[in-house]
Every structure is written in C-alpha cells, then in structure tokens.
Amino acid sequence: MALITLDRSISSRSFSSPLSSNLRAFIVIVQITILLTCLPLASGFFGEWGPDLEGPWCAKRPLDSQCCDGRDDYCGVPILGTECYCDIFCNETAYDCCPDYWQHCHGHFRPTTTPRPTTLPTPRPVREPCIKDGVRYGPGEKTSENCNDCTCELIDPVSGRYDWRCSNDPCLLRPELIQAVNDGDFTWKASNYSKLWGLTLDEGVRYRLGTFLLEADVLRMTPISVIDDVLPESFDARQKWPNLLSPVRDQGNCASSWAHSTTAVAEDRLRIETAGVMTDSLSVQHLLSCDRGEQMGCEGGRLDRAWWFMRKFGVVTEECYPYTSGLTDSAGQCLVSPKQKSGACPSGIMYKRKRYKATPPYRIRPVEREIMKEIMDNGPVQATLLVREDFFMYRRGIYSYSDLTSRRGDPETYLKSGFHSVRIIGWGAERTERGDIIKYWLCANSWGPEWGESGYFRILRGSDESRIERYVVGVWGKVSGDDVLRLLLKESRRRRLRTRRSRRQLRHIRTRGSRRRDRRRRMRALKEAFLATRPNDSRGHRQSSTSSRRRRERGHGSKKHKKNKNKKTQHRNQQNFYPSQPMVM
Template sequence: MRLWPRPRGAQNPLSPILLLVSQILSLFDLSLARGFHGIPGKYCSVRSPTCCENRDDECTAPILGDHLCYCDMFCDRGPHGGNDCCPDFYATCRGQADVPRALSGSECTLNGVRYYEGDEIKQNCESCICLYGVWKCDETACLIQPDILERINSGRYSWTGRNYSQFWGRTLADGIQYRLGTLFPERSVQNMNEIEIKTRDLPEHFDARQKWPGLIHPVLDQGDCGSSWTVSTTTISSDRLAIITDGKINAVLSPQHLLSCNQHRQRGCEGGYLDRAWWYIRKLGSGQGLTCPSGNNDSTAYKMTPPYRISSKEEDIMTEIITNGPVQATFIVHEDFFSYVSGVYQYSHLAESKGSRFTAEGYHSVRVIGWGIDYSTGRPIKYWLAANSWGENWGEQGFFRILRGENHCEFESFVIGAWGKGAKRRRRFKMRKLRRRMRKFF
C-alpha cells in the first residue's frame, strides 16, 4: 500500500485501523508490506482503461473505504517496492494467475524455514511454489517416494528400504531410463532352445564367492547410463573365464569397451540387447585397454562361446550356478526396487494406490551368484542372491536377494550362461588386410 506520498499526486492519510494493523504486522517481523492482495472484489477489471502503462498516479480504484489501489505498471515494481497494486492487477493487467513473492500476506514454512508467497523450491524431485500459505507441487513421480518407503519400513514386509542420496531428487522416469538398460529380447531370442541339465543334490544355501574365492569379480556401478546389458555380460564373462581356467585368466572384461564398440542395432546408454552383446564377445572378444575394431592397438581379447539358455526351473538354474558359475538373469524392475537396502525383495504394489503415474517398470539384467532361505521373518522365504550394477553402497553391499521359485518379476524367465574360450591376440584389421594382399604376390 502507498503509505507515503509519491513525488506527485496526493494520497489519503492512514486510518487509525490500518495504522494499528501495520504495527501488529511489525511485531511479527514481517519485513515486507503485504499490500492489498487477497481482498475480494473487482478493481482494475472495471476501470476504463483497465490498466495504465508506466507510472500514472491517477490510475487507481477505491478500496477499503477511503483508500486507493493502483492499476499502473509502476505498482508492480518488484518485491521490495511494489505493494500497492489492486488485488486483481496480476490477473487483469499481467494475465497471471499467480502473484509475485511477498505480496499476498501469506507464508509457507519447510523444515523451520519461512518462505514468502511466490517462492519456489525443490522438494525431492518436485517443483513447488508457495501460494496462499500452502505449498503447491507439480506431483512429479520421484525415484525415492518417502511415503512408500515409510510404509515398507513400518509394515510387515520381507525387505527394508533406504533413502539413497544418489537417487534423491531424481524422477522415476530418470531411474527407469538411466539405471536399467536391458531391452526386452526379440522373439527369435526368446525362442532359444533350453539346454538339458541333469540336476544334482543342492545345498540350502550357496554363494559362488565361497566356492570360487577370488574368482568372482566385484560389483560395478553403471552410473547414469542405461547399460546393465553390458555390465552383466562382461562381469559374468569375467567370472566364468576365471572359473574355467582355475584363475589363470582372472581378467576384468571392460563394460566400457563393449558399450563403445558394440553399436550395431544397440542404443548405448539408452539400452541394449543381450544377444548382440554376447555375439560381440564371441566374435571379437573384450578386455581391458582395447580399442574398437577400427582401432590400431593390440591387446588381449577374451572370447566366450555362444550363450545358452537355462530353463526357468529353479533346480536347473541352481545346478548351473553351482556347476559352472554365475548366470545372467533379466527381470522387471518396479518403482520400489530402487530403495531396496536389505532382506528378500518382493514387489510391494504400494504405489499403485497413488495412481498410475507413480508406478513404472523396465527390464534390467544382473549376475546371479547363489541362493538361500531367509528365516528372519518367522517363515522361510527362498531367495536368489544377485549382484546389481549400482555400486557397493546400494543394497547389501551391492547385492540383493529376491524371491525364488515363483518367477517373481519374471526373474526366472530368461536366464543365460556361456563358456569362456580363453585368450587370443587380436590382430589389427589393417595388418590382416595387408597380409591378404601380400599373399597374392607370393
């Protein structure tokens, strides 16, 4: 409100009532005058003209009896000066539904901090604005949903969750796009013949790290790159090469090499097909320090046999793991899986009650290294033990357990194994072509 005279144009004096209100507001340490916002009625919208360009001391409308509010552009001169616009100025003259900060007289608080009208903040992944003393958020689905996390940790579930700092503030769409990355196999791949496995006596618990100490490679972190297709393929290849050679070849095949070079009908950090990844390693190999086929650096390339599919019977999968080493499993990741920290994961379905935009799913491939039975909940729960590719600070030091024997999240529907072929020196393609040409002359 213009509580002091402008350099030109007379003003009505303050009434005792408004003076009293002003003194009360000062007691609450409100450093900015709140103006006329929020007072009902039509002011600028019933004038002729409705609004005035620049500064016009006559561009007014009566309000609160003997007072005036303004419809000129000077009244909207910023949060530290403009406080005498009419209540409908922003809707009539600016075409805005919202009002600038500190003009409405309303405040919002968050974690003990006071915010003014129009202030914008980020709450998790949501953009929020203070309007009429209430936070209005855009309701974007976040990767970490605190209400779901609280219900899981306080409810009777077989697993617990955690608020991960690397996921906080990210959208659910980000998680599906950048933290998974295995594309659903094409029909021809889905129809792969399953190998016949002669089952054997199986223990209640098994961990490949205990049977082959030092030969099962650490958990990796794919970062913000939808590349589980390359991480799972190369880590399983590394494990199986080490196992089949009794540790003589204990190399770490490079996910980055496969990601950079295996580009034919692949999508890089936006996802890839497992069959094409295995084709590349079978034909061209992978390893550390390798360039793509068009490069000129020699290095040791390790190759694998063609992959084979294992049936969805849990006994067949268990027999394959205990006999030949870790296998590759593709499964559906739901929105609550990102917050997993311990226990035996089972999809909670909790987000479904909030609406479809709070649910999402995508395919992910991981390395399965064992199995067991969990008795901590009072009833036995069979599980698979798998290595994820989100770093060691996620889950159980990078690993997770998931319900076994029920094809939960399609975990047992597409399981792959392969044999290691050992090392072979890669020759430069240019040199190979040169030798072929030389043979013509000799």
C-alpha cells in the same frame, strides 16, 4: 499540508509578476529558508498530508515487513527530512504514521476531519513470502520437493497471499511407500538413497535399468539339459571361488545393465576357468560404446546382441578403456576399433592386442535345481529381471513385489516397470520366526555398493518372482592375443570333458554331425518299414527291403568308400574336437 499549499501559492504569484531577476532570486531564497525551518515543527501533523504526498511509503518497504504489528521503532520510512512509521502503534498515537499507512495497511483512507479513532480497524492480511524449512523465498523463486519443482507464486490476488505451486510427477523414492513397506508384513525392508532421491519414476525406469525385452526367436532358444545332483541348502560363489568374482559396479544414470551384466558374467567365467590366472577386469565402456548393432547405448540394449559382439570382437580391459558413461550419461564414441593393432588406449596406456571373448551363450531351463547346478559347477549366470516401482527402495531381506501402489489406489502413472539384467551368484534359505522356510536367489546388481546389501540383493526363489527364472544364460570364455591363456582355457575344457563327464552324461551333448546321423538313421528305418508293407509288384513278387539294404551294404563296402572314410577319421583325430554346444559341468 496548509503550509506547503500556501508556500506553493505565493511562489506561483511571485513568479508571474514582472519583477527583476535579483528580486526574484531573493524571494526564492526566503521561501526555501522558511520551508526548512518549519518542516521539523510540522512533523506532528502528518495525518494532514494532502494527496500529493500519499505515497508510496509503507508500500516501498520489503514484502515481509511492510506493515508491522504492535510497536516497532524500526518499522519506518524516511520522509522529507524526518521519518514516518508503518506499525499499528503509530495508529494509536495518530501523529507519526506514513501518509499511505491507512490505505496500504488497512485498505481505506483516513478522513482529515475525523478525530483520532478509539477503536482500531481490522488490519489487512500482510503478504507473507513462501517459507520452506525455515527459509523465506520471494515471488518467482524456485525450489524442489523430492522430484517435483516448486515455484513461489501469488495464489490469491485479493488477499495478496503467496504459496508454492509444484509439479505432480510420481517420484522414484516415495517416503510414504517406504514407510508402508517397513510397517507391513513383508520379508524385506525399504530405505531412501541419496543417489536416487530427486528422480522421477519415469527417469528411474529410463536411466537405471536398460535391458530390452528379448525377441521371440531368442526366447525360443532350446535350453540345455543339466544333470540333477545333490545340492546344498545354500551356496555362495564368492566362497567357492574367493577373489575371482567381478565386484559390484555402479552404472550411474546410464541404462547400461545389459553391458554390465554381460561383461561381469564373462569375466567371472574366464577367471574361474583359468583358476585365477586371468585377473583383468573387462571393459564395460568398450562394449557400451562400440556395440552399436541394434543397441541404444545409455538408452538400453539387447543381451543377444551383446553376446554376439563378445563372440565376434571381444573387449579390452577396464584399465585400457575405463567406464565414464556413469558420469556423462552418454555412451560416447567408440575409441577402440575392432582392427586396432597398436597405439594408445583411451586411458593413455599402451594398447595390447588382447581381446577377451566368449562362446555363444547357452540357455538353462527355467527349473530351479538346474539353475542351481549350473551356478555351483560353472559360476554365476546372467538373468533378466522385471523391475517394478518398489524395487528401487530395497534395503535388505528377501524381495518380492509388494503391490502397495495398487492397494493404495494410486493412479496408473505410479505403476511403471522395465527390464533389468543381473547376475545370480548363489542361493539360500531363511527361516522365519513362525517356522516358515523362504528360499531365495543371491544376485549382484549394478547400482553401486551403497544400494541394497552392499550392492547385492536376495529375491524369492522357485516361484519365478519378477520373471528372474524365465531367461537364464551361461557362457564359456575365450581370449585372443594371449597364447598362454588360450592354451589354459583349452586344457581346462579338456580336463572337464575327461574327468567330470561319464559316457552316459555325454550322450546329452551331441554335435551337429551326430544329430544328422541320427536323423538319417530314423529316415532309413521309416523307409524300410514302408517298403516292407508295400504289395507285390507287377512281376508277381514283393520288393524286399532286405535286398535294397544288401545293395547299400555292398556300395558302402567298396574300396573307394573305405578310403574316404579312413581319411575323414584320420583328419578328425588330428584336430582338437569339441562339441559345438557348451559343456555344462
């Protein structure tokens, strides 16, 4: 440093004197030559650099290797035609350290008059980057840990320590909960799913379910009565009607279980009623995109409104209007209007004037045997399920709510639930090693064949587990635009009425007219009983109910009345008469 200071003083004095320009240029050339000659010889005196060359040198190196331990010949920085070092070995030799080595790596200045120290000072902690799975991340870089986003940030400015700062949202799939289910005494096992990994619990409830709670008037729907019968211990609709049931579909991150279960049940019933003549798959996208009456598309919908749309307008085939909302997460615009008669389908094929519809749904009483009888006779039914946080992790077995979140004392944010609609296609029973019998329902979900038992799941039967037995409905299929299928459906119902129902069983299914006649008959009987108990009138005799009955009989026996009655009977015999309530087989 003395050499550079002397050189700089000579240079300043030379330029201040009034010399000629040629002499001035000669002096500059001589100074540069002397400096270039002496610099390599002064490499051993780097410890005497002045404040003007203190840096940054070591501080310019990458964050993960600014100061090195031991001897590292590559831990250096170019400086004025040579190289200085930033490792501890340079401190031991005391002649090739960078000017800012002691300040940057040890936090203090090395006095120029102090001889080489024999005891090394304690090194300052090196600012390490954030590391995850063996990968180094710099400040500000981001990564994810399950459903939470993490950012590499400076945690301690004094020590220069960096670490991850992550969000703290409850995740849909939690490894600790999966492990607790598999290690616990439960009748089912849990697993991880790549399609659900990375979603928060709130996102899973919002995008993977999609059935709104039914309104009070819908829940008060009077259920039909099903005649009890001898039922087997187990039943699977896929075995009784092979190749007729709708396959398991994947709704994706679109809350459309209300549309998937509705079209699947209608499709199953149509195929069963036509004995396999109808083979088309019904379009979920048509119902999802075009049913906008009090429906929210990919944000959820109501089952009663979905069945109303099926009865009023119907849907086209999956080939005509394929399902795309699972990829777009949006219901999209309706591309098939209710009055469309020609043109092209959204898929590009020619549009056919054929709509698959359904009758108004009928509710089955929340009684285990009646639900079983309905499935065995008529096919799968639609059920509403209360999904809680552990159901998403189901892999196999007979599901029942574990309630592990409450047992572990987790916050209330980990206790979210929502309603989901599925198909019940059968039932069964499983015997445990201890000899216990566990009854279950066999259900079809809409989360793809990779979830659960190839897309299906079993759930505890007979105890209204997760409210699955509380609201169960069935329908009959209808079709417009295809006379063959329409006549086939009529013949199928006529055959059921003729062969599978006795007179005693048909008494449980009455038309609206028969109910009105029963009501009039009861009112007439009450009136007659009231008239029979009245006291005598002012003329001294009691008005008899028998006389009024005779007057009514004379009125009913008139020619005009008989003529009108014969016309009504004749008109009724000419038309195909069916009960307004759906028939249960």
